[in-house]
Amino acid sequence: MATLNKQAQKKIWAFLALGTFVGLLLLPLFLSLPAGASGGAPAPAASTAPPVAQPADAKPVEKSRDIWYKTEGPVVGAPAPKTTDGPKDYPRYNFESRVLLWVANQQHLYYGSFVLAVPIFCMVIEYLGIITKDKALARKYDQLAYDFIKISLTAYSLTAILGGILVFTYLTLYPTFFGYLASIFRPVMHTYALLFVAESGTLYIYYYGWDRMREGFLKWVHVSMSVVLNMIGTVLMMLANSWIAFMQSPAGVDDQGRYLGNIWHVIHTTLWNPINVHRIIGNMAFGGGVVAAYAAYRFLTAKTDEERAHYDWMGYVAMFIGVCFLIPLPFAGYWLMREVYAYRQQMGITLMGGLLAWLFIIQAVMIGSLFLTTNYYLWQGLERMRGAERYQKYIKYMVFVLITCFIVWLTPHTMVMTPGELKAMGGQQHPVLGNYGVMSAKNGAINTIITTTVLSFIMYQRGNKVPTVKWAPMGNAFLFGMFTVAYINIIGLAIYGYYIPANVRVGLSVPQVATTLSCLFIGVLLNSIMLKGAKELGPTAWGQVSVRSQYALIMLATAFTWMMGLMGYIRSSVRLFWHVNEIMRDNSPWAFTHTIGFAANMISFNVLFFWITILFVFWLGSLGIKKAPVAASVGQKVPVPAGSH
Amino acid sequence: MADQGSQISTGTKIAFTIGSLILATVYFTALDYALMEMQGLDFFYLLRK
16 A cells, blocks of 8 residues: 555656646746736836925936837847948858858857757656556666766757857857847847756766666656756747847837847847747657657667667657647747738738748658658558558558658749740640649648648557457548548548639638547547557567668658758748848848759758767767667567557 | 457447437537637638628
């Protein structure tokens, strides 16, 4: 009884710790509620107090109006500097300063995202290890969490170094702009630096204390430390986000850029919360991708079957986490774009329908390839399971559906053409293919792609299992009925969109997404329940999978990285010729938007640079291995998410 | 614990499938309608035109 109470107590503490973390993750949503967004009462509480006698020669405090919140506040900062092209404001090498800053920023962001995301996985997996009753499974979870944090630790030092390089780049190449930003964000920057110290300390205690805090109450202290670590990491990220959000949608300053004394207004600009949510989810997807690539690398270089089994499983778990966060990512992106449109409609048009629109076509290609690769990996994964051959025959139809939708998904609305080509085609839009360039077709295509991915996952869950619950025939019939009607509904709504006016058509995307999510949640949940106590046709032989599947993981991670670079560039370049939108103009010679080709080359360079350095980090990590992976013999049952095995 | 699916007749399987298709059709139509209404849009615009 005492043991039970102890167990229950431990669980309560664990739930409290996790609840705190989830609460912190949801904090941006609460902060975005209208009361918070309004900026609260505008300081003049003093106005109700009796007027204080001022000395006759005292200078009256100048007041001005907040450019976003429209509240009045005392002017406590200098106006945004008006820069001129010269060595004072833009000292330079014989090279484009913006490109140097681009590389420093992007590399810091890649590593920063990675080291913020991985401890979150680590926390969840370590917690799973604690609550799992099976000791062998618990050890495997613990080993996996340790593997995750080990990679993160090596990358952490590089993140700090890249942060230093970034600050020096700003100070030496954009001193006036950085001075202005620092004058406004002074307390935030100091808090950031202190939190960074706290993050480092917690991370090192967490990593080096792993073995010492292995058992009993100390283990709970250890897992709670990961909660603290993630809380600090999330706040750090949110503070850094406030700087870029301010540059895009400034608040807390007047129309001359003078700081009005309310630091919360400066931090909490209109785009801050959408960026926070988008980045948390994006970091998780990216982190999952990088860890999956690490596991693939270790799988490909493994010398024994045990190692191969362990890293195959690790790759699967990381891929699963990455894709779980990839699915809600477009919705967070949608919220961010909606807020951009609400802030400045012209900014939204520049992004989606103007100067930067072609970059969204590239994004579409990347998203399509991410889903194709995910499906390919799952199909390859069927090789691990005896009995999964029954599903092989369906793959060709799924390939057909995915490729067809992918082609529709990436068809552009209009093409860049010569006058001769334009004449030959009879207009900007192709008479047949032009029909696939509109949103109706694209919404139908992407929802079909996601629904098919869900179907692939359900097939994978069933690979070596046959449901034995009494209601299995009914459950199977329901799954069949739901997916059949879901496909009809998605495609039907897409066709319906061609026959109704645009203002009604835009609304159809909501039921289309809801249909996809219904398949995801109802389908996966129902399938998981059906598979409880299912008959196994054979064990899952971890490690016995084609090397192609591991290259698919590397492809997934590379696509995540490329897309992150692309979307970061889009978000940043939408400011056009402004350092701080409508407040501080960029008067350097590089205040123009690059060509798509140049931008794509730069993104590719950043991706390549990141992967070369991260490979070095992986290699470095492998040198210091003290703990051999927990033996998971070939064919041995090992835990996987979603209760699939 | 044999596969339950093999123990039921083809007729029952067909009945389950038809029932599921009807249920799913009702569910998705209701979902489409409700979500369009929530946005203040008319799902049956084309029929009413």
